[in-house]
Structure formats: C-alpha cells, structure tokens
Amino acid sequence: MQTFYKPLLYFQKHGYHVCQRIADRLGIRAKIVRTSFMYLTFVTLGFGFALYLFLAFWMRIKDILYTKRSSVFDL
Template sequence: MNGIYKPLLFFQKHGYYVCQRIAERLGIRAKVVRTTFMYLTFVTLGFGFALYLFLAFWMRIKDLVYTKRSSVFDL
C-alpha cells in the first residue's frame, strides 16, 4: 500500500507547489489559484457539453428542414 501512496504524495506535493509558485508570483494566496483552476475546469467542461448539445440540435433541425427528395414529384 505504501508503494501506491508514495507516487500520489509526490505528484500532489509538486502539483501544489506549482500553484504556490504562481500565487507567489501574482501576490495572492495559493488557495485562490487552486479554486480558480477548479472553477475553470468545470466551466470548460460545461461549455463543451453545451456546445455538443447545440450542435446536435442544429444537425437535427437541418435534417428536418433539408430532407433528400428522390424526384421533383415528391414535393
């Protein structure tokens, strides 16, 4: 079990160190930088999902409006 936690703790320590260095550079708290990254992650995932739904809706409307007709008499 210790072999699993050592790499996890290593990446957590150095990952938080990156946020800490960014915060020191900007002159703000590291907690603010971490929460900002979390909020941006949720926003971008939500935007991608909303874009997907919009494109699916648009394609459905396009298929309903522009149906392929085999001849002129199918109007």
C-alpha cells in the same frame, strides 16, 4: 491502497508548486489559485488542467534557461 496513495502524494508534493509560484507572483494566496484552477477545469471540461500543465512546463523551461546567480563571480 499504498499504490494509490504513493502517486497521489507525489503529485501533491510537486504539483502544487506551480500554484504557489503563480500566487507569489500575483501576491495572493495559493489556495485561491488552486481553487480557481479546479473550477476552471470543471467549467470548461479540462481546459484548466491543460492550462495548468502548460504553465508548469513554461516555468520549468524558464528555470532551466534563467539560472539565478548569487554574485557576479558565478559567471
């Protein structure tokens, strides 16, 4: 059972960050965003999950390209 819970906990820890960032950007709770992705996945037979993966990939690329600098002297 440990082999099942280890990947599950990893995805819960790192996968919910996408929903949290979207919720922060929209100004709503992350629970609403997670629930809407789940409903979208069940209704459209996987489109919600594909959209979720696309947004996760896009946010990762954006973070790599645009690094946040704390001051002008960090150039």
